Amino acid sequence: MKQEDIAINGDSAIALAWKQINPDVVAAYPITPQTIIVEKYSEYVADGHVSTEFVCVESEHSALTLCTTSSSAGARTFTATASQGLAFMWEMLPIAASMRVPLVMAVANRAVSGPIDIHNDHGDVMSARDCGWISLFSENVQEAYDLSIMATRIAEHHSVQLPVLVNLDGFILTHAIERITPLDEKDVRKFVGEFKPLHPLLDVKHPVSHNLMDGPMFYFPHKYQMVVAMHHVPKVAQDVFNDFEKISGRKYKIVEEYKCDDAEYIAIVLGSTFGTMKEAVDQLRKEGKKVGVAMPRMFRPWPIAELAKLMKGKKAVIVMDKHLSIGSYGPMFPEVVAAALENESMPKMYNYIYGLGGADTMVSDFISVFRDVEKGKAKRINYLGVKE
Amino acid sequence: MVNLANYKDFIVGDRVIEAGNSERFHTGDWRGQIPYLDKDKCINCLSCWIYCPDDSIMTENGKIKGLKMTHCKGCGICAKVCPKNAITMKGE
Amino acid sequence: MTAVTLQELNKIPVRLASGHRLCAGCTESVIAKQILMGTEKNVVVSAATGCLQVSTTLFPYTSWKTPYIHTAFGNAAATCAGVETAYKALKRQGKVKEDVKFVTFAGDGGTYDIGLQALSGAAERGHNMLYVCLNNEAYMNTGIQRSSATGIGASTTTSWAGDVAYGKKEFPKDMTRIMAAHGIPYAAQAAPHAWKDMIQKAQRAFETEGPTFINAITPCPRGWRFATEESISISRLAVETCIWPLYEVENGINYNLSPESQRIADGKAEKKPVTEWINSQGRFSHLKGDKWKSVVESMQAELDKKWESLLKLCKL
Amino acid sequence: MVTANEILAETAIHAGKYVKAFPEFGPERMGAPIRAFARISGNPIRVHTQVYEPDIVIVIDPSLIGKVDVGKGLKENGTIIANYRGSSFELQDAIGTNAECHAVDATKISVEEIGRPMVNTSMLGALVKIRPIIEYKEIEDHMKAKFEGKLKEKVILQNVAALKRAYEEVK
Numbered sequence: 033m034k035q036e037d038i039a040i041n042g043d044s045a046i047a048l049a050w051k052q053i054n055p056d057v058v059a060a061y062p063i064t065p066q067t068i069i070v071e072k073y074s075e076y077v078a079d080g081h082v083s084t085e086f087v088c089v090e091s092e093h094s095a096l097t098l099c100t101t102s103s104s105a106g107a108r109t110f111t112a113t114a115s116q117g118l119a120f121m122w123e124m125l126p127i128a129a130s131m132r133v134p135l136v137m138a139v140a141n142r143a144v145s146g147p148i149d150i151h152n153d154h155g156d157v158m159s160a161r162d163c164g165w166i167s168l169f170s171e172n173v174q175e176a177y178d179l180s181i182m183a184t185r186i187a188e189h190h191s192v193q194l195p196v197l198v199n200l201d202g203f204i205l206t207h208a209i210e211r212i213t214p215l216d217e218k219d220v221r222k223f224v225g226e227f228k229p230l231h232p233l234l235d236v237k238h239p240v241s242h243n244l245m246d247g248p249m250f251y252f253p254h255k256y257q258m259v260v261a262m263h264h265v266p267k268v269a270q271d272v273f274n275d276f277e278k279i280s281g282r283k284y285k286i287v288e289e290y291k292c293d294d295a296e297y298i299a300i301v302l303g304s305t306f307g308t309m310k311e312a313v314d315q316l317r318k319e320g321k322k323v324g325v326a327m328p329r330m331f332r333p334w335p336i337a338e339l340a341k342l343m344k345g346k347k348a349v350i351v352m353d354k355h356l357s358i359g360s361y362g363p364m365f366p367e368v369v370a371a372a373l374e375n376e377s378m379p380k381m382y383n384y385i386y387g388l389g390g391a392d393t394m395v396s397d398f399i400s401v402f403r404d405v406e407k408g409k410a411k412r413i414n415y416l417g418v419k420e
Numbered sequence: 421m422v423n424l425a426n427y428k429d430f431i432v433g434d435r436v437i438e439a440g441n442s443e444r445f446h447t448g449d450w451r452g453q454i455p456y457l458d459k460d461k462c463i464n465c466l467s468c469w470i471y472c473p474d475d476s477i478m479t480e481n482g483k484i485k486g487l488k489m490t491h492c493k494g495c496g497i498c499a500k501v502c503p504k505n506a507i508t509m510k511g512e
Numbered sequence: 513m514t515a516v517t518l519q520e521l522n523k524i525p526v527r528l529a530s531g532h533r534l535c536a537g538c539t540e541s542v543i544a545k546q547i548l549m550g551t552e553k554n555v556v557v558s559a560a561t562g563c564l565q566v567s568t569t570l571f572p573y574t575s576w577k578t579p580y581i582h583t584a585f586g587n588a589a590a591t592c593a594g595v596e597t598a599y600k601a602l603k604r605q606g607k608v609k610e611d612v613k614f615v616t617f618a619g620d621g622g623t624y625d626i627g628l629q630a631l632s633g634a635a636e637r638g639h640n641m642l643y644v645c646l647n648n649e650a651y652m653n654t655g656i657q658r659s660s661a662t663g664i665g666a667s668t669t670t671s672w673a674g675d676v677a678y679g680k681k682e683f684p685k686d687m688t689r690i691m692a693a694h695g696i697p698y699a700a701q702a703a704p705h706a707w708k709d710m711i712q713k714a715q716r717a718f719e720t721e722g723p724t725f726i727n728a729i730t731p732c733p734r735g736w737r738f739a740t741e742e743s744i745s746i747s748r749l750a751v752e753t754c755i756w757p758l759y760e761v762e763n764g765i766n767y768n769l770s771p772e773s774q775r776i777a778d779g780k781a782e783k784k785p786v787t788e789w790i791n792s793q794g795r796f797s798h799l800k801g802d803k804w805k806s807v808v809e810s811m812q813a814e815l816d817k818k819w820e821s822l823l824k825l826c827k828l
Numbered sequence: 829m830v831t832a833n834e835i836l837a838e839t840a841i842h843a844g845k846y847v848k849a850f851p852e853f854g855p856e857r858m859g860a861p862i863r864a865f866a867r868i869s870g871n872p873i874r875v876h877t878q879v880y881e882p883d884i885v886i887v888i889d890p891s892l893i894g895k896v897d898v899g900k901g902l903k904e905n906g907t908i909i910a911n912y913r914g915s916s917f918e919l920q921d922a923i924g925t926n927a928e929c930h931a932v933d934a935t936k937i938s939v940e941e942i943g944r945p946m947v948n949t950s951m952l953g954a955l956v957k958i959r960p961i962i963e964y965k966e967i968e969d970h971m972k973a974k975f976e977g978k979l980k981e982k983v984i985l986q987n988v989a990a991l992k993r994a995y996e997e998v999k
Binding site: 467471472476490 | 518519521522523526528529530531532533534535536537538539540541542545546568569570571572573574575576577578704705707733739740741742743744745
Binding site for chain 3: 056057059083084085087088089090091093094097098099100101102103104105106107109123124127131233234235236237239240241242243244245246247250
């Protein structure tokens with residue numbers, strides 16, 4: 033059934049997707065700019081729109097703990113956080129992943145303290161990148177909504193069984209009203225289906241012990257088991273994307289491309305910047321510049337094959353990082369370079385660090401990035417907007 | 421090269437579905453001393469049973485059947501709590 | 513409440529299997545078994561990182577014959593609360609048919625220190641679960657470091673007794689009363705030698721709706737430095753010296769002494785001096801001479817004060 | 829102001845347009861001066877940055893005029909609509925701009941119609957008169973629908989009256 037378009041901000045769109053799925057358990061702790069998600073969901077609970085057990089915990093550490101064991105117990109479980117909240121959850125991130133719980137967490141991406149700054153960058157999620165979670169990125173509110181629905185299917189797939197982060201840029205998407213086309217609730221329920229947990233704790237007739245202590249002989253193989261699960265993700269995700277297209281008409285790919293086919297210079301970005309970058313690309317194309325932009329739909333697993341294919345034969349690749357590993361590159365840059373190793377020849381590679389702590393980056397800034405690279409004025413690492 | 425376990429032998433995640441399988445792991449060889457039960461003195465009060473940390477007091481129909489040595493770590497609690505001194509600890 | 517006799521208890525299948533790797537003479541498994549005898553319903557066990565956890569679930573072995581889960585150190589209450597929340601959701605939908613009870617075990621480190629926030633949060637939210645603190649008065653799993661449950665004067669590996677120090681300088685936190693102050697329906701102190709009292713308290717806790725708390729003194733031969741066979745008698749001594757009075761609190765208000773402590777209050781049993789406690793364990797050996805006499809005196813004074821205050825709460 | 833921005837966005841989407849409307853990013857503090865942005869277009873909106881070169885600037889708080897450069901970045905054919913007691917020429921003068929300016933005494937209108945200086949709805953009325961990006965009727969209908977059941981009918985009608993008066997009175 034075709035739904036009427038609605039005006040909704042990113043956080044509320046996440047809450048709407050959750051409401052339509054009606055998970056068994058939601059536990060969360062409020063933090064800017066994720067707050068609206070929990071407030072809105074609390075409203076759905078109060079008005080009886082969902083039958084979810086909704087728990088307002090006393091901290092993010094407990095939020096993720098509660099969600100992890102709830103999922104282990106056999107309940108479909110969602111949560112959301114940002115910044116310091118994700119940092120406070122950090123201890124539980126790799127535990128949730130190694131316990132193979134298919135829970136879904138929205139992250140309203142925000143800079144990590146200090147100094148304290150509530151605005152958007154990718155410092156929170158990038159600092160959590162090695163924890164074994166699948167990490168999906170959205171360009172706009174529609175995608176944040178769509179990915180929240182698709183994430184459930186990806187996480188719960190029996191060949192995956194890993195938790196998923198759904199990232200949306202703090203304020204830029206969380207607090208911005210955009211036009212989206214929601215799905216019919218019945219279609220959403222049918223799409224996500226029933227949660228079929230593996231060896232749930234609450235199957236008391238078959239008592240199972242979850243999360244034992246490993247010695248060196250078992251730890252590494254258990255980690256390798258997760259590696260194998262991650263390898264399954266691109267195929268599973270693309271299948272889920274394709275199924276989703278059937279009910280929504282919206283296409284999703286492992287790596288999203290914009291005018292990359294004949295481009296000589298391409299930028300690789302994450303999140304809402306993909307949209308702004310498209311505008312920059314269009315303006316440069318009017319001048320006849322062969323430029324393009326791409327966004328990996330997921331940072332974990334890192335889509336090596338798709339990116340290698342994308343970079344083949346390009347003159348230069350510009351990696352735009354909204355986070356900085358201080359003392360090294362932006363977190364995405366070495367990953368892009370490593371993916372390029374799959375090809376016989378390497379394009380020129382540049383790293384731009386931009387937008388930290390919410391420093392707004394305009395279309396004209398992105399245009400100047402392409403110009404500087406074309407003119408050979410770019411350094412290996414460039415700090416956009418900082419006077420060096 | 422170290423010989424690690426094969427990941428394919430595990431179920432998904434760090435889980436064990438065979439409840440109580442640690443019974444196959446024998447802690448009996450940790451023992452420094454061994455308890456001996458004098459059945460004639462035993463009044464089947466079950467004190468040793470309720471206090472044994474390693475579930476090594478075998479019972480049947482509420483009576484002491486004997487001591488199971490596969491897991492007994494030789495702590496001596498059973499001997500100490502026995503009101504009739506029916507259990508004594510001796511070097512192995 | 514059903515009558516508790518060893519003959520009856522002996523019929524209940526034991527839910528903690530042998531083959532666990534707790535030290536010889538450790539009372540943690542004794543307490544865990546006693547607590548689980550408090551219900552014949554299905555129980556999900558959770559645990560904080562600690563001795564019980566590492567010893568009972570070393571991959572690929574588990575000693576638990578009942579569903580068991582562990583996540584981390586400082587979140588035992590949240591670990592249990594998550595399963596309990598899932599149970600509520602799935603039970604309501606008919607996806608789980610059985611009645612299930614929830615219990616979590618955590619040491620004093622995981623309860624008094626790093627896990628306090630999660631525990632307080634879970635207590636305030638009213639999860640239907642029993643939280644058992646296995647209080648062996650220090651971080652035993654990592655090698656006897658002091659915690660806020662460690663008694664004054666105890667020598668630990670982070671509060672050594674030395675030429676100028678008498679061991680841990682501070683009196684322990686009164687965790688049971690902190691939990692009672694949450695207004696939870698049931699909180700109690702127990703000790704493993706008093707098995708009947710322990711099991712009755714567990715029964716009471718399992719039958720109570722809402723969060724319940726049992727703080728169990730957990731003698732540790734290795735950390736307290738006494739012979740392994742003494743575990744049960746040391747537990748008894750903790751009660752006899754009033755180091756560890758046995759009592760229960762309903763709804764944060766109604767304090768009642770349990771039989772063994774009641775006998776002391778009634779003058780029917782002797783209140784033993786703290787020196788007997790000190791003399792029974794190697795961790796206090798430096799307090800035996802005259803050098804730290806004043807410390808021993810202050811220990812006795814504090815104990816007496818605490819005991820009097822408890823009697824007042826019990827309206828005695 | 830955030831609510832006004834919401835109503836504007838919702839009405840525009842209802843009218844088949846694409847929108848990106850958002851408050852200035854930052855913590856919410858009652859009474860502190862803030863900005864809100866809206867992009868409205870017939871095509872999907874891709875640019876996610878704040879608005880630096882607006883077509884229209886709406887000044888809700890008259891005390892900012894003369895203190896803050898409200899016309900900063902305004903496009904060549906841009907328009908300023910302000911809650912201002914004087915004439916449009918006086919407004920132009922007070923701001924110190926050659927840009928097209930329109931004044932409406934939204935404070936007076938809202939006090940008289942709503943009983944409180946809640947100027948949001950009045951400013952929306954003025955906006956759709958000067959720049960009919962959406963039709964007046966659409967915004968009135970949407971406002972009624974949005975607040976139905978949430979606000980008392982009397983309050984809704986008061987707001988509609990303020991919307992209408994500002995629509996008529998803006999100079």
